[in-house]
Amino acid sequence: MSLKVESLTGGYSRIPVLKSVSFDIADGELIGLIGLNGAGKSTTIKHIIGLMKAFEGTVQIDGRTINEDPETYRRKIGFIPESPLLYDELTLKEHIEMTIMAYGLERDRAWKTANHLLDLFRLTERLDWFPNDFSKGMKQKVMIVCAFIIEPSLFIIDEPFLGLDPLAIRDLVQLMEEHKRNGASILMSTHVLANAERICDKFVVMHNGEIYAMGTIADLRKHFDMPEATLDEMYGRLADREGF
Amino acid sequence: MTVRDMFKKRTYEYYRRIGKYLKYVFNDHFVIALMILTGALGFTYSDYVETVAPSDLLPRLLLIVIIYFVLPIGGIRTLIEPADGIYLLPLEKQMAPIMRRHLLISGLFLSAGMAVIATLTMPLMEALNISGQAYSLSWLAVLICLKLIDLLVQYHSFQSDSLTLIRTIYTGRHILILGTLGLSLFVSLWVGLLLSLSGLFGLIYLVFSYSREKLWNWDRMIDIEQKRVQGIYRLINLFIETPYGQNKVKRMKGFDPLISIISSKKDPHMYYISRVFIRQTAFSGLYVRLLTIGLIVIYFTPVLWLRTLVSVLFIYLIGFQLLPLKQVLDESVHFKLYPYTNTDKIKAIQKLLNMALIVTSIIFSLGALNGGWETTGIVFLISTVFVFGFNSVYVPRRLG
Structure with missing residues (x-):
């Protein structure tokens, strides 16, 4: 079991945003985290990566919480945030060096992966630039490269498709599938439901800080009693019915 | 609220903010450092003036170089903000009195600055036998004329959309300033004053009569004001962090x-x-x-x-x-x-x-x-x- 979230309650101040959220991701599984703006997706992610502390409940990666062994815990996560987080003062090359240093990666191996990815994303020519001057999509690509050279056991990807060109989306999906086959688990939050339906193994549908429904697309169809329906249709129905 | 009120409010805010930061700039350490610096420089300067003979060439050249570089410091304080280039566009006509006011205020303020420069250079002028009495009003008048010329050239560029004309006038300004300084220091203060005064009146005619119906060059005004304000904050940021300091990252x-x-x-x-x-x-x-x-x-x-x-x-x-x-x-x-x-x-x-x-x-x-x-x-x-x-x-x- 790669990621296990158990009755997680948490939020920004005393008032909890998340109310007893539980789900887990097995090795080699890709889970889609679905929900409207403000449903609690990003808050859930912040709790998992350890930027926020849970009021109650636990988050475990490979059976350990962050407090037991923060270094190992963090090393297992590759995080691609929704809005790219970059250093203003570092070049693209230095972002990669920094990642290698901070995660204690083996240089040659990491650079081999990095070069392959940079090539794929057509960034090789820009190694000496400040990524902060890049377009949104190119910044996102930098984050993807940095996350993938870590070779984590759990990828957390927040809204990966916005700003990426169609080629990059295709390449990213391929990369995700490749790593999945090698046993990595992926938690992906997205609003692009068509993409999610195509690539995710299971879904966690969140609303108001709670899990509304969970399971494979077949499970969801059964849950909503809508055979043959797409994720988009089910989601629309759900939103109408609940008055979201 | 009229545009006039808005600019009044901006003026108030601007001085309040600068005043707040200046309070921190002139903290104890800095005042001590400044006093030591002034003392040291004053000492060296008075020593230097003693050695100057009336016919010396070098001090004259030095004066020209210093004045030439000090003169352009400080432009018209327009308080124009980037968004004005969109929101104030329909108010073209109402801008004229406001801008004239800004020109006047900046002119008065910077003339006071030139008076300080005139006072500081007076001992040297006296040692060079250029000014007769202890305090020469004509030297002060020359410097103020040159500063006003500098401001009027800038004001003209706010209303001109022809880059070639702006460039020509800027070149004319350089020649006028250097010519005036050269004549004042090498020939006679009176000749210099005459040249600068005629230059000043020519520019006043050009700006206020000849090209009166021109539209404002918003991009240029915004750009120049941004640079001016950033220059001030750069100076302040030497001493304290302000949120206006441009955290610029350069590749270097x-x-x-x-x-x-x-x-x-x-x-x-x-x-x-x-x-x-x-x-x-x-x-x-x-x-x-x-x-x-x-x-x-x-x-x-x-x-x-x-x-x-x-x-x-x-x-x-x-x-x-x-x-x-x-x-x-x-x-x-x-x-x-x-x-x-x-x-x-x-x-x-x-x-x-x-x-x-x-x-x-x-x-x-x-x-x-x-x-x-x-x-x-x-x-x-x-x-x-x-x-x-x-x-x-x-x-x-x-x-x-």
Whole structure:
């Protein structure tokens, strides 16, 4: 079991945003985290990566919480945030060096992966630039490269498709599938439901800080009693019915 | 609310903000440093004036160069903001009286500045036998005319959409200023005054009668005002952090070898802050400027104990201003995510400070070389001891 979230309650101040959220991701599984703006997706992610502390409940990666062994815990996560987080003062090359240093990666191996990815994303020519001057999509690509050279056991990807060109989306999906086959688990939050339906193994549908429904697309169809329906249709129905 | 009221409000806000920051700029350390600097410079200047003979060429050339570079400092305070280029476009006509007012205020304020320059240069003018009496009103009048010409040329460019015309007038301005200064200092103050006055009246005619119906060149006004305000904040940012300081990041490729010397291949904190220090102009610019000011003061200060004091004072100022590097590390989300528990950020900052401040101490002591090797040795020794004290006692306490 790669990621296990158990009755997680948490939020920004005393008032909890998340109310007893539980789900887990097995090795080699890709889970889609679905929900409207403000449903609690990003808050859930912040709790998992350890930027926020849970009021109650636990988050475990490979059976350990962050407090037991923060270094190992963090090393297992590759995080691609929704809005790219970059250093203003570092070049693209230095972002990669920094990642290698901070995660204690083996240089040659990491650079081999990095070069392959940079090539794929057509960034090789820009190694000496400040990524902060890049377009949104190119910044996102930098984050993807940095996350993938870590070779984590759990990828957390927040809204990966916005700003990426169609080629990059295709390449990213391929990369995700490749790593999945090698046993990595992926938690992906997205609003692009068509993409999610195509690539995710299971879904966690969140609303108001709670899990509304969970399971494979077949499970969801059964849950909503809508055979043959797409994720988009089910989601629309759900939103109408609940008055979201 | 009319545009007039809006600009009144802006004016009020502008002075309130600048006033607030100036209060911090003129703090105790700075006032002491400023007094020492003024004293040292005044001393050197009066010594120099004694040696000047009425027929000397060099002091005249020096005066021309200094005035020529001091003159363009300070433009029209328009308080135009970038968004005005969209929102105020329909108010073209209503802008004229407002802008004229801004021109008048800036003209008065900067004329006062020229009066200071005139007073400061008067002893030299007297020594050169250019001005007859102790205080020459015509020299003051020449300087004020030149400043007003400078402002009117700028005002003209606000209303002109022809870049060639703007360039021509700017070139004319250079010639007029240099011509006036040359005539005033080499021929007669009266001839210079005559030239500058005719230039001034010509420009007044050009700006207010000839090209009256012109539209405002908003892009140009916005650009010039932004540069003006940024210049002021750059100056203030030497002393305190303001939110208006442009945290500009420059690639500065030439410094890459230096970075690779000071940064570490193993410690991510050091790797990062050494690059922040060099590439963020807020830090590197501050370092270079304080280093330069300190060096000049030390060079001109004649007394050993004062030199040592200035050196220590400026090392303290530089070190103190570099402490926000810790904040840069604290605010970075990356360092919260990295699996890196050896989070000794303070150690990395101490390492960087050690290098930056010891270099400062070396440069300052070299600046004291005109006092002999012994002076240099003493300044270096005391400064370096202070650096280690600052780093090992003050820094951990302050940041911990």
